[in-house]
Amino acid sequence: xxxxxTKAGRTGRITAAVAATAFSALCVLASAPAxxxxxQAASSRVAAYSGATITIDGVKYPDPxxxxxxxxxxxxxxxxxxRRAEILADFRQNVYGQNFSGNYTQTFSVATTNFxxxxxxxxxxRIAAPYATVSYPVRTFIPTNQAVKGTFLMIDHRAAATDDPxxxxxxxxxxxxxxxxxAIAIINANDVAPDNNSSYRSKMINxxxxxxxxxxxxxxxxxxxxxxxxxxxxxxxxxxxxxxxSKVAVIGHSRSGKAAxxxxxxxxxxxxxxxNESGNTGAxxxxxxxxxxxxxxxxxxxxxxxxxxxQTYKAYNGNESSLPVDQHELMDLVAPRRVYIASAQGxxxxxxxxxxxxxTAASQVYGLYGIGNNGLPSNTWQPALNTPYRGDAMSYxxxxxxxxxxxxxxxxxxxxxxxxxxxxxx
Ligand code: GTR
Numbered sequence: 462x463x464x465x466x467t468k469a470g471r472t473g474r475i476t477a478a479v480a481a482t483a484f485s486a487l488c489v490l491a492s493a494p495a496x497x498x499x500x501q502a503a504s505s506r507v508a509a510y511s512g513a514t515i516t517i518d519g520v521k522y523p524d525p526x527x528x529x530x531x532x533x534x535x536x537x538x539x540x541x542x543x544r545r546a547e548i549l550a551d552f553r554q555n556v557y558g559q560n561f562s563g564n565y566t567q568t569f570s571v572a573t574t575n576f577x578x579x580x581x582x583x584x585x586x587r588i589a590a591p592y593a594t595v596s597y598p599v600r601t602f603i604p605t606n607q608a609v610k611g612t613f614l615m616i617d618h619r620a621a622a623t624d625d626p627x628x629x630x631x632x633x634x635x636x637x638x639x640x641x642x643x644a645i646a647i648i649n650a651n652d653v654a655p656d657n658n659s660s661y662r663s664k665m666i667n668x669x670x671x672x673x674x675x676x677x678x679x680x681x682x683x684x685x686x687x688x689x690x691x692x693x694x695x696x697x698x699x700x701x702x703x704x705x706x707s708k709v710a711v712i713g714h715s716r717s718g719k720a721a722x723x724x725x726x727x728x729x730x731x732x733x734x735x736x737n738e739s740g741n742t743g744a745x746x747x748x749x750x751x752x753x754x755x756x757x758x759x760x761x762x763x764x765x766x767x768x769x770x771x772q773t774y775k776a777y778n779g780n781e782s783s784l785p786v787d788q789h790e791l792m793d794l795v796a797p798r799r800v801y802i803a804s805a806q807g808x809x810x811x812x813x814x815x816x817x818x819x820x821t822a823a824s825q826v827y828g829l830y831g832i833g834n835n836g837l838p839s840n841t842w843q844p845a846l847n848t849p850y851r852g853d854a855m856s857y858x859x860x861x862x863x864x865x866x867x868x869x870x871x872x873x874x875x876x877x878x879x880x881x882x883x884x885x886x887x
Contacts, residue, residue: 666682
């Protein structure tokens with residue numbers, strides 16, 4: 462099969478509008494001295510958060526259900542048509558960065574091989590952008606001996622996936638997933654934006670920006686590119702008659718969990734979003750800082766991984782309380798689709814309690830749809846270990862042990878009816 466489409470892209474058009482609004486703010490930044498500076502210097506350049514707040518664990522956080530104008534959001538239509546766009550724009554401008562806005566041509570070519578009970582499709586996504594053409598594989602494994610229950614689209618920064626349908630590690634149990642009736646499609650994050658400070662621009666980013674020029678401060682870097690590329694893989698999946706496009710869950714672990722959440726927040730075609738121990742700039746509330754457990758802070762992540770997020774995010778180093786958003790609102794953007802937050806008890810760097818609190822706070826926006834039951838018996842930390850909690854459209858578990866994606870996690874994703882949710886009642 463060969464399929465070609467030319468477009469500015471759905472996301473591209475939205476981005477252009479957002480970028481135009483953001484421009485005046487950027488002009489102010491441009492006249493200020495060097496942008497990358499100490500946390501102190503950077504923080505003096507962003508205004509303190511002055512919008513409406515909610516209280517989580519005794520601390521004030523941005524209220525997802527009050528418009529910037531001060532009007533309360535009481536209907537899903539105002540949420541979807543107005544408030545959701547405000548939050549999305551704030552995340553783009555201040556955290557993950559703006560998506561590519563240049564036109565591109567997208568082509569898919571598919572090499573299909575049949576194995577016993579499994580069909581493998583190595584899909585090559587080819588993006589011809591203004592400065593270069595970049596191709597990357599989407600390794601897709603589909604069971605053929607039973608009805609397919611749904612598809613996991615995995616963002617894999619460990620470059621773990623191979624072409625082998627028998628591969629079966631804890632992190633990537635392709636054979637077990639297929640045997641259980643699930644399809645899996647995998648993109649290697651390094652194929653689109655290498656997970657490296659000196660080479661992250663080398664593939665997709667330099668196809669959209671001149672390699673000799675500095676990136677705009679508000680342009681997305683590696684994590685945003687991983688998310689964007691997952692959506693391009695989804696562009697393919699919706700065309701594949703072996704895949705039920707209404708049952709695709711984007712999933713990632715840790716840094717890829719951040720990317721999966723951001724992909725699912727932006728791209729409403731994903732029926733479910735699974736964030737496995739995504740921590741800082743993923744599921745963890747930023748305002749908790751080190752959270753008494755030496756958890757990763759915004760300053761730490763920006764200093765250790767300066768190429769993951771927009772340059773604008775660095776203004777919040779040591780200054781989380783000025784952020785116009787916090788991470789509960791990233792989950793809000795997924796509503797009313799299923800969001801699954803998974804933590805590990807020993808994963809202090811990710812601040813499991815901070816992930817849990819963001820999850821419980823997100824029930825507020827799901828509640829607007831009448832599906833606010835998050836499945837937990839109580840919103841008080843700490844829930845029981847190794848227990849999958851499932852609400853109408855929200856799922857959670859806290860695994861014992863340390864930072865990893867393992868077969869205990871996958872077991873919950875496979876048995877948990879991830880691809881269904883109660884219908885919104887509003
Ligand atoms: C850590 C980083 C985390 C998380 C993790 C991972 O070094 O501090 O934000 O992304 O890597 O990806 O495993």
